[in-house]
Amino acid sequence: MDSILQRAADGGRITPEEALLLYTDAPFHALGEAADAVRRRRYPDGIVTYLIDRNINYTNVCVTACKFCAFFRAPKHKEGWAHPMEEILHRCGEAIDLGATQVMLQGGHHPEFGVEYYEDLFSNVKQAYPQLAIHSIGPSEILHMAKVSGVSLEEAILRIKAAGLDSIAGAGAEMLPDRPRQAIAPLKESGARWIEVMTIAHRNGLSSTATMMMGTGETNIERIEHIRMIRDCQDLAVANGYRDDAVETSHQVGGFRAFIPWTYQPENNHLKGRTQATTMEYLRFIAVSRLFFDNVAHLQASWLTTGKDVGQLALHLGVDDLGSIMLEENVISSAGARHRSNLHELIWMIRTAGRIPAQRETLYRHLAVHYTEADDPTDERVVSHYSSIAMPEGGRKNLPLVEVQ
Numbered sequence: 001m002d003s004i005l006q007r008a009a010d011g012g013r014i015t016p017e018e019a020l021l022l023y024t025d026a027p028f029h030a031l032g033e034a035a036d037a038v039r040r041r042r043y044p045d046g047i048v049t050y051l052i053d054r055n056i057n058y059t060n061v062c063v064t065a066c067k068f069c070a071f072f073r074a075p076k077h078k079e080g081w082a083h084p085m086e087e088i089l090h091r092c093g094e095a096i097d098l099g100a101t102q103v104m105l106q107g108g109h110h111p112e113f114g115v116e117y118y119e120d121l122f123s124n125v126k127q128a129y130p131q132l133a134i135h136s137i138g139p140s141e142i143l144h145m146a147k148v149s150g151v152s153l154e155e156a157i158l159r160i161k162a163a164g165l166d167s168i169a170g171a172g173a174e175m176l177p178d179r180p181r182q183a184i185a186p187l188k189e190s191g192a193r194w195i196e197v198m199t200i201a202h203r204n205g206l207s208s209t210a211t212m213m214m215g216t217g218e219t220n221i222e223r224i225e226h227i228r229m230i231r232d233c234q235d236l237a238v239a240n241g242y243r244d245d246a247v248e249t250s251h252q253v254g255g256f257r258a259f260i261p262w263t264y265q266p267e268n269n270h271l272k273g274r275t276q277a278t279t280m281e282y283l284r285f286i287a288v289s290r291l292f293f294d295n296v297a298h299l300q301a302s303w304l305t306t307g308k309d310v311g312q313l314a315l316h317l318g319v320d321d322l323g324s325i326m327l328e329e330n331v332i333s334s335a336g337a338r339h340r341s342n343l344h345e346l347i348w349m350i351r352t353a354g355r356i357p358a359q360r361e362t363l364y365r366h367l368a369v370h371y372t373e374a375d376d377p378t379d380e381r382v383v384s385h386y387s388s389i390a391m392p393e394g395g396r397k398n399l400p401l402v403e404v405q
């Protein structure tokens with residue numbers, strides 16, 4: 001155990017079997033110390049980043065009906081909606097006013113939304129707000145739009161990239177291995193197809209993040225298999241010299257910029273049950289991920305699902321990024337995630353963990369480093385769920401909706 005931990009802490013590669021052993025058996029403090037050593041070596045300046053962005057949903061209509069999803073409505077359901085372009089642009093404008101540098105446009109697999117819809121969406125946002133990075137959609141949406149439009153995956157990716165998509169979100173990964181994926185999302189593409197889409201995107205200069213949803217009954221072996229699939233995909237990208245068209249910095253060779261595990265939220269869906277990933281399981285997995293991903297630059301804590309205290313603790317287990325303030329978030333919030341924060345609190349969490357807070361942009365370049373409190377931003381309006389429709393007290397009333405036929 002000691003030699004595996006030491007090798008991983010020194011930047012050496014560990015096998016999936018060794019990762020499993022560390023996950024299940026390594027003493028917690030030794031595991032955390034090794035993971036933190038990796039963070040310190042990668043980021044000796046002690047900086048931990050955060051982002052200001054808004055997750056904007058264009059439709060909740062979806063044909064894929066994942067069992068864990070509380071957000072979607074089936075086609076023709078009376079609660080189905082699709083926001084008109086003016087509403088989406090309005091929300092982008094609000095986000096910019098609050099300092100956002102990124103939007104995550106995310107939605108269901110609408111039966112009529114092909115590549116043309118996404119070209120229109122991204123080009124409109126880009127034209128109106130060229131300064132806003134579009135870090136959006138995931139492999140599922142790309143597979144869906146290619147199918148609706150009858151084009152190849154490569155054509156779909158090249159067309160939405162040309163329309164303005166800057167980065168693919170790692171959404172829809174859930175659990176990549178077949179057994180747990182079939183159990184929670186039987187109509188979704190396989191994990192192998194998710195990886196295939198990412199590989200095509202990476203090959204074409206479009207980088208991404210990768211996520212994982214823990215806690216729906218998957219085994220420890222399947223959790224490790226999930227990160228093995230992502231690491232292998234990144235190996236391929238690195239070996240072929242794939243990198244984002246916009247990235248010049250050498251530490252970001254490869255297609256995946258970051259790994260973001262989060263925990264299943266059990267409200268209002270068909271899977272129900274409870275989150276079967278305890279805080280310790282989550283924190284141990286964070287540390288193992290840092291040790292396992294010798295080829296992925298960043299590791300993000302998910303305070304939205306695990307809570308702010310756990311998010312802050314993760315900063316001692318290899319995490320170098322606390323994610324977004326999330327001015328708006330509806331998908332995970334619909335399933336019960338109720339944690340909220342604000343800009344001051346996020347910065348305070350980072351600083352009181354002994355790190356230096358910095359605002360970053362989509363590609364992790366620093367926009368402002370807050371070395372002391374005198375450097376801190378002062379905008380009191382930058383709060384989570386600024387206008388989330390998922391929060392009973394949030395959101396604007398009389399939202400213009402389009403009835404889906």
Ligand code: SF4
Nearest residue numbers: 062064065066069108
């Ligand atoms: S998770 Fe995505 S693909 Fe699955 S039902 Fe929800 S909106 Fe549809």
